[in-house]
Amino acid sequence: MTIRVKLTAMFALLFVVLAGVLVTTAYLFVASATTPEAQQADRQQLLEEALADQGLEIPEPAGGPSPMPSGGPGDAIGQALTDIAAQARANVLNDLLTRSLLAFALSAVVAVALAWWLAGRVLRPVDRIARAASTLSERTLDRRLPEDGPDDEFGRLSRAFNGMLARLEAAFDARQRFAADASHELRTPLAVLRASADNVLSLSRPSKQARELAEEVEIQVERADSLMSSLLTLARADDVIHTREAVDLADVAADVVSAASPRATELGVAIDLEIEDAPVLGDPVLLERLVANLLDNALRYNLPEQGWVRCRVRGEDGHALVEIANSGPELEAGDIPALFRRFSRGGQRSEVAGHGLGLPIVARVAQVHEGAVDARPGSEGGLSVRVSLPLRPSA
CATH class of the missing domain: 3.30.565.10 (Histidine kinase-like ATPase, C-terminal domain)
Structure with a gap:
């Protein structure tokens, strides 16, 4: 999983949790507000407020409230009204739950898309640095990232990356100069040794020991010169330009x-x-x-x-x-x-x-x-x- 996918999942999960808490809270609030006891209390409060506005009071029966006899027509009508209210409440809650879940699903899809876009925006500077790093080679160490952005974490990362490139470029240049300079400097004493050996071999009658020594010197100088040529070739091949x-x-x-x-x-x-x-x-x-x-x-x-x-x-x-x-x-x-x-x-x-x-x-x-x-x-x-x-x- 890429960092963008992880950030998208984190942002979307955060939204889903918050949306879930909101939907659950709204459902529980509506469910608790539509219970028969809550509705009876609301009706009683409205009646008291209406009578209080007219300056009247609800009289309390002397012997307390007298319930309607069981089995009468009033009891049947009350039971029917209670059933109708319960059914209406259930329908309202089911409809609320269905609509809430649908809105939750649509919001979750939108949240994932927005989270993906937001994660891309946040990681855009890192992606630019990654693309720049992938295109680097020994011949392109002179490239630099733009540093005209804000002085934030990504700005400091870009400056640190450019500083690393500058140090690498300097190190490569120093290595190339050392290899080339060393090879050229070593060729001078080799040329002197070859000239000395040639002088000995050009004598009319050099001693056997001197001739053998001069021939061995020429062989070793030739090997050393070949090695210097190879080192120069490698230095040229390793050169960034x-x-x-x-x-x-x-x-x-x-x-x-x-x-x-x-x-x-x-x-x-x-x-x-x-x-x-x-x-x-x-x-x-x-x-x-x-x-x-x-x-x-x-x-x-x-x-x-x-x-x-x-x-x-x-x-x-x-x-x-x-x-x-x-x-x-x-x-x-x-x-x-x-x-x-x-x-x-x-x-x-x-x-x-x-x-x-x-x-x-x-x-x-x-x-x-x-x-x-x-x-x-x-x-x-x-x-x-x-x-x-x-x-x-x-x-």
């Missing part, structure tokens, strides 16, 4: 596959590309990284010398689909969710160089573009990942 442009995923996939072809040839992996137009609205950098991470994941965790990768891009039922499947070691369906957690790698994948951010970036980029990711084990081993994004409206 990012670019929305017309992008064709078919063109993105073609460029990514073309750039990865030399690496695939070196690994002995065949890439099968099949693309159709799939226009979307999104951040070109993030979408390029999404496809690149999927392809890099498919090449990295593949069979040596005889592996394959299938890349399909197409539009279908209002969505742009990117499907990349590969050969490789068999995976259990229960192990796949862990692959989409940041810095999480398991099974045979832990033996391959990587930092565990490839598929989490894919999931996050799809999320900020209002899309979805579906991954399942391949029928011949490996992994099949399908990303669905909304097609561009004009398309």
